[in-house]
Amino acid sequence: MVPPGAAHLYHPRVTLAGSPSAQDPVARSGLPPDRLAALYRLMALARALDERTWILNRAGRTHFVISGQGHEGAEAGVTAALEPGRDWLLPYYRSLAGVLALGMTPREVLLHQFGKADDPSSGGRQMPSHYGHAGRGIFTSSSPVGTQALHATGIALAAKLRGVRQVALVAMGEGSSNQGDVHEALNFAGIHRLPMILLVENNGYAISVPAERETAVRDVAVRAAGYGMPGVIVDGTDVVGCYLAARAAVERALAGEGPTFIEAKVTRLTGHSSDDQQTKYRSEEELAGQRARDPLPCFRDELRAAGILDDAREAAIAAEVAAAVDDATEFAEAAPDPHPSTLLHHVYAEPGDPVPGPPPGAGSRTPEPPRGAGVGGPPGARGGALNARTGEGAGEGSVGSREVPRVTPPSGGPA
Numbered sequence: 001m002v003p004p005g006a007a008h009l010y011h012p013r014v015t016l017a018g019s020p021s022a023q024d025p026v027a028r029s030g031l032p033p034d035r036l037a038a039l040y041r042l043m044a045l046a047r048a049l050d051e052r053t054w055i056l057n058r059a060g061r062t063h064f065v066i067s068g069q070g071h072e073g074a075e076a077g078v079t080a081a082l083e084p085g086r087d088w089l090l091p092y093y094r095s096l097a098g099v100l101a102l103g104m105t106p107r108e109v110l111l112h113q114f115g116k117a118d119d120p121s122s123g124g125r126q127m128p129s130h131y132g133h134a135g136r137g138i139f140t141s142s143s144p145v146g147t148q149a150l151h152a153t154g155i156a157l158a159a160k161l162r163g164v165r166q167v168a169l170v171a172m173g174e175g176s177s178n179q180g181d182v183h184e185a186l187n188f189a190g191i192h193r194l195p196m197i198l199l200v201e202n203n204g205y206a207i208s209v210p211a212e213r214e215t216a217v218r219d220v221a222v223r224a225a226g227y228g229m230p231g232v233i234v235d236g237t238d239v240v241g242c243y244l245a246a247r248a249a250v251e252r253a254l255a256g257e258g259p260t261f262i263e264a265k266v267t268r269l270t271g272h273s274s275d276d277q278q279t280k281y282r283s284e285e286e287l288a289g290q291r292a293r294d295p296l297p298c299f300r301d302e303l304r305a306a307g308i309l310d311d312a313r314e315a316a317i318a319a320e321v322a323a324a325v326d327d328a329t330e331f332a333e334a335a336p337d338p339h340p341s342t343l344l345h346h347v348y349a350e351p352g353d354p355v356p357g358p359p360p361g362a363g364s365r366t367p368e369p370p371r372g373a374g375v376g377g378p379p380g381a382r383g384g385a386l387n388a389r390t391g392e393g394a395g396e397g398s399v400g401s402r403e404v405p406r407v408t409p410p411s412g413g414p415a
């Protein structure tokens, strides 16, 4: 993978992992055959749900799609090294397979895409594919790209200060990795050896801007050297390779050795979003070539060659996935929209919200005026204030007219 004459670009700590290997995936990964088949099922489910969102959008039933097609191998392989319930995922809009891996259900994903009241990501406030799930350790996504790196660093710092064994995995595209926020986040994480993993899914484009116009280096993982952390480049069609890179990074993070930068070379099989036409800037030959880098058939072929998948098992997975997507579509489309009277919930402080004050024993310092509901207040203050207004259940946050789980991190996580 090193281009001729470019070896000098690679810091000794940047590792170039291989492509899907002829080696048996069970022996190579240490994962049992059923776990590998489950990873394939996860990728197939992510693909089918994603395809459904395009159909719903083109039928005028949802308003926006930004797709994970082509990114499923990296997402599934890397998140397989996380422990759901313990670790945090800070996803981005192509992280559909990752959020499913952490336990978001197809129904929840489509509630989110339709912007329904019960959408666990934001009660219909966020744009589609801006995933979040408080109860599953999936941190809410910001629209300004790259900002999630700072959130991951903060979560990893909290884990370190509290002495909690926990990893924060943050995902983004290579274009976003050029943001100043990412530099600051990595610099801080490197200095303090925080349990953080950055996954950059390099698909060669930032909307219509090709990689060579985004950065002066071909592989963004070389930047890891500047932050004193290892950089690993993996092939995003190599699900087991992605898993192995992430497993090593998780072990390193939990051992207190600090962060890791993983760059997965992936392909974007769709336009940037439903508002983009990629044939305006990508040739037919390029697109045809990229289809050979579709991780789904690559992984399927690998598992078939290893005797883990056969026609019957593949057909059973396809049927299960199709049924789950149909069920989720019907369920989410029939679910209630957020009530208009809830439009401004979670935006402004409400009468009755507690006024943030100094911590106990802080003397007579004048409390700062409230800048927003719950800011600086005690844990649960936000939910309590909303409950006072809506009369809904004590101690639970609410979005729209319905209850959503209160923001509860995985055990031991940041409050």
Ligand SMILES: Cc1ncc(C[n+]2csc(CCOP(=O)(O)OP(=O)(O)O)c2C)c(N)n1
Binding pocket: 094, 143, 144, 145, 172, 173, 174, 175, 176, 177, 203, 205, 206, 207, 268, 272
């Ligand atoms: C700070 C900021 N600048 C610009 C945008 C507009 N924008 C949204 S996605 C995107 C491209 C990001 O490219 P990349 O990080 O490579 O991710 P990809 O979409 O290729 O997966 C841009 C420029 C934004 N959301 N936030």
Ligand SMILES: [Mg+2]
Binding pocket: 173, 174, 175, 201, 202, 203, 204, 205, 206, 207
């Ligand atoms: Mg990109």
